[in-house]
Amino acid sequence: GHHLPETPGDTRTGFVRVRGAREHNLKNVDVELPRDALVVFTGVSGSGKSSLAFGTLYAEAQRRYFESVAPYARRLIDQAGVPEFDAIDGLPPAVALQQHRGTPTTRSSVGSVTTIANSLRLLYSRAGTYPPGQPHLDSDAFSPNTPAGACPNCHGLGRVYEVTEQSMVPDDSLTIRERAIAAWPPAWHGQNLRDILVTLGYDVDRPWRDLPQKDRDWILFTDEQPTVPVYAGFTPAETRRALKRKEPPSYMGTFTGARKYVLQTFATTQSALMKKRVSQYMVSGECRLCQGKRLRRESLSVTFAGLDIGELSRLPLKRVAGILRPAADGTAPGAAKLAREHPEKALVTQRIAKDLLARIQVLTELGLGYLSLERSTPTLSPGELQRLRLATQVRSNLFGVVYVLDEPSAGLHPADTESLLKALDQLKGSGNSLFVVEHEVDVIRHADWIVDVGPAAGEKGGQILYSGPLEGLAAVEASQTRRYLFGAGTTTKRRTPREPKGWLRLEGVTRNNLHGLDVDFPLGVFTSVTGVSGSGKSSLVSQVLVELVAEQLGHEIPEEEEEGEELERSVVLTTGGRIVAGMEGIKRLVRVDQKPIGRTPRSNLATYTGLFDNVRKLFAATKAARARNYDVGRFSFNVAKGRCETCEGEGFVSVELLFLPSVYAPCPTCHGARYNAKTLEIQYRGKNIAEVLGMTVDAAYDFFSEEPQVLRSLGVLREVGLGYLRLGQPATELSGGEAQRIKLATELQRVQRGNTLYILDEPTTGLHPADVDKLMTQLDGLVEAGNTVILVEHDMRVVAASDWVIDIGPGAGDEGGRVVVAGTPAEVAASSASRTAPFLAEEGE
Ligand code: ADP
Ligand code: ADP
Ligand code: ZN
Ligand code: ZN
Numbered sequence: 001g002h003h004l005p006e007t008p009g010d011t012r013t014g015f016v017r018v019r020g021a022r023e024h025n026l027k028n029v030d031v032e033l034p035r036d037a038l039v040v041f042t043g044v045s046g047s048g049k050s051s052l053a054f055g056t057l058y059a060e061a062q063r064r065y066f067e068s069v070a071p072y073a074r075r076l077i078d079q080a081g082v083p084e085f086d087a088i089d090g091l092p093p094a095v096a097l098q099q100h101r102g103t104p105t106t107r108s109s110v111g112s113v114t115t116i117a118n119s120l121r122l123l124y125s126r127a128g129t130y131p132p133g134q135p136h137l138d139s140d141a142f143s144p145n146t147p148a149g150a151c152p153n154c155h156g157l158g159r160v161y162e163v164t165e166q167s168m169v170p171d172d173s174l175t176i177r178e179r180a181i182a183a184w185p186p187a188w189h190g191q192n193l194r195d196i197l198v199t200l201g202y203d204v205d206r207p208w209r210d211l212p213q214k215d216r217d218w219i220l221f222t223d224e225q226p227t228v229p230v231y232a233g234f235t236p237a238e239t240r241r242a243l244k245r246k247e248p249p250s251y252m253g254t255f256t257g258a259r260k261y262v263l264q265t266f267a268t269t270q271s272a273l274m275k276k277r278v279s280q281y282m283v284s285g286e287c288r289l290c291q292g293k294r295l296r297r298e299s300l301s302v303t304f305a306g307l308d309i310g311e312l313s314r315l316p317l318k319r320v321a322g323i324l325r326p327a328a329d330g331t332a333p334g335a336a337k338l339a340r341e342h343p344e345k346a347l348v349t350q351r352i353a354k355d356l357l358a359r360i361q362v363l364t365e366l367g368l369g370y371l372s373l374e375r376s377t378p379t380l381s382p383g384e385l386q387r388l389r390l391a392t393q394v395r396s397n398l399f400g401v402v403y404v405l406d407e408p409s410a411g412l413h414p415a416d417t418e419s420l421l422k423a424l425d426q427l428k429g430s431g432n433s434l435f436v437v438e439h440e441v442d443v444i445r446h447a448d449w450i451v452d453v454g455p456a457a458g459e460k461g462g463q464i465l466y467s468g469p470l471e472g473l474a475a476v477e478a479s480q481t482r483r484y485l486f487g488a489g490t491t492t493k494r495r496t497p498r499e500p501k502g503w504l505r506l507e508g509v510t511r512n513n514l515h516g517l518d519v520d521f522p523l524g525v526f527t528s529v530t531g532v533s534g535s536g537k538s539s540l541v542s543q544v545l546v547e548l549v550a551e552q553l554g555h556e557i558p559e560e561e562e563e564g565e566e567l568e569r570s571v572v573l574t575t576g577g578r579i580v581a582g583m584e585g586i587k588r589l590v591r592v593d594q595k596p597i598g599r600t601p602r603s604n605l606a607t608y609t610g611l612f613d614n615v616r617k618l619f620a621a622t623k624a625a626r627a628r629n630y631d632v633g634r635f636s637f638n639v640a641k642g643r644c645e646t647c648e649g650e651g652f653v654s655v656e657l658l659f660l661p662s663v664y665a666p667c668p669t670c671h672g673a674r675y676n677a678k679t680l681e682i683q684y685r686g687k688n689i690a691e692v693l694g695m696t697v698d699a700a701y702d703f704f705s706e707e708p709q710v711l712r713s714l715g716v717l718r719e720v721g722l723g724y725l726r727l728g729q730p731a732t733e734l735s736g737g738e739a740q741r742i743k744l745a746t747e748l749q750r751v752q753r754g755n756t757l758y759i760l761d762e763p764t765t766g767l768h769p770a771d772v773d774k775l776m777t778q779l780d781g782l783v784e785a786g787n788t789v790i791l792v793e794h795d796m797r798v799v800a801a802s803d804w805v806i807d808i809g810p811g812a813g814d815e816g817g818r819v820v821v822a823g824t825p826a827e828v829a830a831s832s833a834s835r836t837a838p839f840l841a842e843e844g845e
Contacts, residue, residue: 020086046457046724052629196252383411458724594736693728737766754786
């Protein structure tokens with residue numbers, strides 16, 4: 001270990017001492033970390049950085065905290081797993097700023113996450129300009145989530161879901177009998193409504209468009225619900241006769257107009273499927289009463305600097321800062337008068353404005369000034385979200401805590417790294433410790449202390465190679481990080497860019513901050529799209545390009561299965577743009593993004609890649625399995641016959657805690673194995689199916705050495721640097737970067753036919769430079785096989801090694817959205833207008 005200088009008895013410059021850490025792959029390590037310092041954990045992906053920083057230090061701090069607030073919960077928390085270690089001393093309470101893995105849980109906005117929305121409400125309540133005679137409103141009245149604030153027309157949603165004749169009757173050449181009213185319920189219920197119309201005398205056999213408008217309106221939009229005799233199975237003529245003769249009906253039926261049916265079903269149904277079905281017949285529009293601002297009229301009549309709170313919340317934070325500044329420093333028009341006449345109000349105004357301004361400034365400095373307060377967090381990238389939380393902490397006035405961060409540079413252009421470091425310094429300066437897992441060289445260089453974990457991933461990692469100030473790492477030969485920090489050959493050798501085989505030309509691209517943009521993407525080469533955070537890269541590449549190409553290929557754009565969000569997603573997009581040339585070079589589109597490979601622990605690496613199907617076949621083919629008639633399904637933890645009944649194949653059960661988030665505990669029956677005892681009796685080469693799922697990819701590669709099909713998948717997984725993952729590692733435990741590499745591997749194991757367009761959004765996130773090299777080799781292979789690769793990327797080593805670079809910007813939000821320069825890396829590096837150029841030039845030297 002390392003000998004650390006120590007000041008006995010001095011707690012301020014104290015250390016956190018960890019002894020015998022064994023969480024995940026950690027090899028019984030001892031390490032001492034200075035407090036009140038910026039400590040950066042480095043090492044290749046899977047080496048054990050997170051296991052130490054999050055799995056051990058943060059988890060233990062959290063556990064101690066829970067224990068102190070709710071001692072009774074101890075047993076349950078212990079059950080959920082205490083990190084494995086012998087002792088940890090000097091550990092302060094911890095706050096984790098982790099990039100979300102899996103689903104973002106709450107629906108929130110920039111304003112609510114940062115709590116700036118609260119202060120803004122206070123500002124409007126206390127310091128707003130009220131119309132003459134209107135009494136002052138509570139802060140609550142400025143929140144759409146309270147009855148006092150919500151617009152009564154849209155209930156605070158800002159949008160109203162409506163139906164039109166067109167939305168409910170998509171094909172008006174059909175008759176009612178032919179189901180012209182597509183929005184009506186299917187099956188019996190729909191027939192019943194039709195029979196009622198027959199009784200009421202409407203013509204159900206004329207094309208919809210030939211019916212009188214008055215009839216059409218009544219059928220679709222009436223709120224009346226007459227109950228009439230129904231003669232099931234009668235023709236209209238027979239019905240008329242039966243009615244005249246007052247024959248006893250089959251039953252009495254109650255009519256419901258199509259609009260009433262759709263809206264009522266949408267609002268009240270418990271079935272997600274029904275909801276989805278009727279939602280197809282709805283169109284949504286901005287609420288006319290509040291103009292989408294979600295608040296009631298009284299609240300919107302209060303202004304600050306001439307804007308209502310809805311208007312202010314839509315502006316980029318940078319502009320909001322500009323509006324608040326005069327109020328904060330007392331130079332706003334009328335401030336002097338206010339100070340004379342209502343000194344108290346003047347004081348309050350200034351104080352709130354100052355506080356708001358300071359908090360917004362931190363966000364702006366972190367490169368987030370292009371966001372608006374009303375922007376919803378699900379539309380933010382994980383990196384943006386983490387920086388939002390970071391900024392919030394900078395102003396929180398907490399001290400004496402450890403902040404544990406997961407790659408805060410993710411999604412950040414090198415031009416913005418400086419401000420990230422400043423924010424970290426600020427947190428440290430207020431008396432906090434920072435434990436940061438990071439790959440970005442500039443952040444590593446800024447550290448007071450480096451903990452290098454390695455030497456490789458998984459089983460081959462888990463050791464502390466170095467712990468101390470940066471310079472000392474230069475002498476540690478086993479370290480892969482060392483090469484990239486000190487080594488000579490760290491920069492990529494610039495090779496001669498490949499010649500494009502054609503061009504995919506987009507015109508009139510309009511989305512978010514892009515307005516009528518024309519862009520050419522080269523085909524058959526490797527392109528990086530660069531630009532500062534918020535410049536419009538994702539809007540261009542991950543949104544418009546993906547959608548337009550998918551549309552041309554007739555692909556469905558794979559919908560993310562986010563409960564209840566489809567609706568909003570489909571309405572907020574205002575879009576424009578078309579592909580005018582180059583589609584002949586593209587036969588397939590593959591998007592390799594960082595979205596989770598599944599949202600439940602039921603999906604994992606093995607199921608996602610298809611590898612598990614082959615493994616299950618091997619088990620089903622064993623003698624023992626055949627003797628018992630166990631088929632492939634028996635070895636799936638998603639199928640009843642083979643899985644553990646207690647946990648239904650999940651491997652754990654959730655334990656609800658009063659007042660605390662629920663925790664997961666291993667299943668008491670199968671202890672996490674997921675299968676029932678009978679299934680586990682079957683062995684393939686001495687291992688049961690649960691043991692195979694517990695193997696790492698590397699271990700499985702040796703184990704299945706005689707099974708070419710399984711081996712092929714495993715080999716590719718190793719090549720993308722995932723040899724350290726366990727086959728059964730649940731999707732919910734994987735980072736975005738790991739999910740992305742799994743998708744890439746799934747793709748690479750296919751037979752390559754060329755003419756595929758691959759689109760990747762910042763694939764280097766979570767990757768050590770050594771892993772980035774591996775990734776580059778894979779992507780290069782795809783291009784060599786005749787495909788096109790387009791990345792959104794911040795890592796200048798990758799950008800410098802591309803064939804073509806498209807730099808978007810120059811700034812963020814409305815200061816961006818244009819193509820600043822496009823060309824070979826050398827050409828872009830020479831551009832004087834591009835903020836990327838200086839960093840790219842540095843890399844190429
Ligand atoms: P890093 O942060 O350096 O990329 P991790 O600490 O995430 O590495 O992973 C180190 C090792 O621990 C890897 O082999 C990984 O598969 C394993 N590991 C990570 N998370 C878990 C988990 N929840 N359960 C079991 N093993 C895990
Ligand atoms: P980049 O990928 O370069 O970081 P984005 O394409 O994500 O940039 O964002 C470009 C601009 O569009 C920013 O001003 C951003 O706030 C805005 N924007 C991006 N996505 C959305 C969205 N879903 N809703 C509203 N504005 C958005
Ligand atoms: Zn409204
Ligand atoms: Zn079980």
